[in-house]
Amino acid sequence: MSNFKSIVSLQFFFFSSISLLLLIPSCLAYNVVNFGAKGDGKTDSTAPFLRAWMSACSSTSPSNVYVPKGTYLIRPVTFTGPCRSRIEFCIDGTIVAPVDYNVIGSSNFWILFYKVSRLSIYGGTIDAKGHSFWSCRRSGHSCPPGARSITLSWCDNVVVSGLKSLNSQIMNMAIDYSSHVRVEKIRIRSPSGSPNTDGIHIENSRDITITDSIIQTGDDCISIGTGSMNMWIQKIGCGPGHGISIGSLANSLNEAGVQNITVANSVFTKTQNGVRVKSWARPSNSYAKNLIFRNLVMRNVGYPIFIDQNYCPDNNCPHQNSGVKVSQVTYKNIKGTSSTQEAIKLDCSQTNPCSGITLQDIKLTFVDPHLKRPALTYCKNAQGTHRDTVLPRSCF
Numbered sequence: 001m002s003n004f005k006s007i008v009s010l011q012f013f014f015f016s017s018i019s020l021l022l023l024i025p026s027c028l029a030y031n032v033v034n035f036g037a038k039g040d041g042k043t044d045s046t047a048p049f050l051r052a053w054m055s056a057c058s059s060t061s062p063s064n065v066y067v068p069k070g071t072y073l074i075r076p077v078t079f080t081g082p083c084r085s086r087i088e089f090c091i092d093g094t095i096v097a098p099v100d101y102n103v104i105g106s107s108n109f110w111i112l113f114y115k116v117s118r119l120s121i122y123g124g125t126i127d128a129k130g131h132s133f134w135s136c137r138r139s140g141h142s143c144p145p146g147a148r149s150i151t152l153s154w155c156d157n158v159v160v161s162g163l164k165s166l167n168s169q170i171m172n173m174a175i176d177y178s179s180h181v182r183v184e185k186i187r188i189r190s191p192s193g194s195p196n197t198d199g200i201h202i203e204n205s206r207d208i209t210i211t212d213s214i215i216q217t218g219d220d221c222i223s224i225g226t227g228s229m230n231m232w233i234q235k236i237g238c239g240p241g242h243g244i245s246i247g248s249l250a251n252s253l254n255e256a257g258v259q260n261i262t263v264a265n266s267v268f269t270k271t272q273n274g275v276r277v278k279s280w281a282r283p284s285n286s287y288a289k290n291l292i293f294r295n296l297v298m299r300n301v302g303y304p305i306f307i308d309q310n311y312c313p314d315n316n317c318p319h320q321n322s323g324v325k326v327s328q329v330t331y332k333n334i335k336g337t338s339s340t341q342e343a344i345k346l347d348c349s350q351t352n353p354c355s356g357i358t359l360q361d362i363k364l365t366f367v368d369p370h371l372k373r374p375a376l377t378y379c380k381n382a383q384g385t386h387r388d389t390v391l392p393r394s395c396f
Contacts, residue, residue, distance in 0.1 A: 039093055044075060067093050068093055069092050081116035081117060096129060111126065127167055156179050158178065174202075190216070199220065208231045216240055220243060224244075233263045240269070246258050268297070274303060281321060288329075307347060308345070309326070322352060327356045330357075335362070338365065345377075348381040357382055
């Protein structure tokens with residue numbers, strides 16, 4: 001219980017400290033207001049933001065773009081590098097999307113940083129106003145594909161600190177083809193019923209750290225896609241949402257794998273899943289290996305420990321065997337409560353069984369006030385070992 005209490009105490013500490021008591025650096029060099037931006041929440045300030053960015057990016061000395069207090073409306077925008085020196089993007093106000101969801105929804109991206117190195121993004125709030133877009137999606141009408149709120153694509157040596165992202169149409173933050181990125185002290189919030197609103201999605205990227213953050217959303221708090229490696233995720237408050245996921249994998253036959261991922265010292269609250277590896281049941285040469293999940297607290301979470309190699313969220317299932325090889329996965333010191341009777345579910349591929357699975361120091365109980373049934377472990381085509389106490393009982 002001491003570990004459980006200490007992790008919960010850590011959660012409260014980081015939840016309270018994440019409020020915007022952030023000490024933003026002196027960011028006065030290229031103030032977007034001086035380039036024509038208006039903080040009235042109505043005037044289109046896209047062009048002034050771009051002019052400020054281009055001036056800062058072309059500077060031979062370290063520079064910064066500053067967004068002062070106020071509400072600034074911008075349309076889809078791409079901040080392109082490479083820049084000539086280190087650059088900061090400092091937000092002290094709020095950036096909002098147009099009310100008409102088609103304006104950003106047809107572009108795939110709302111705020112895109114492309115091929116920028118040595119970039120720091122500090123503070124502030126971005127609000128994509130996704131409610132009307134979600135309503136369109138739920139209605140079954142023809143809708144645009146939706147826009148990611150903030151994207152780092154082909155970027156290197158990036159820090160994102162103190163940012164708050166609200167009401168993204170789809171993903172709140174995406175990191176693609178990037179390296180050496182640190183995301184810290186951020187807050188992501190979308191309603192639990194908002195469709196496909198991942199908190200942070202990473203793919204084809206390496207050397208990524210995500211820490212000290214709160215993510216409340218309608219899909220995965222963090223999703224780790226193909227081609228991702230060397231990631232450290234810790235001190236995350238996840239929920240509501242679908243948990244932290246590797247995948248989905250096996251979207252195609254020729255697909256890069258995922259490796260060297262650690263998720264630690266985090267708390268999950270009323271999420272649909274805890275820590276999950278998911279792949280479609282179809283041929284693929286992808287893999288997921290060297291995964292570590294440790295020091296985690298589950299609070300009324302569905303499937304706290306879950307390998308799902310028959311992933312099929314829309315009932316349009318391939319009904320084959322997953323070619324994804326899942327191996328060397330460690331679950332250590334995971335405790336709390338499960339909202340599903342199967343607290344540990346390892347549903348692996350018949351033709352490519354999971355191997356090297358380690359369960360150590362697990363204590364998960366089933367929240368079942370009426371029947372008081374015990375939590376269960378389900379294993380299919382999974383091979384591994386257990387150490388110390390494992391509850392529910394290990395199948396190895």
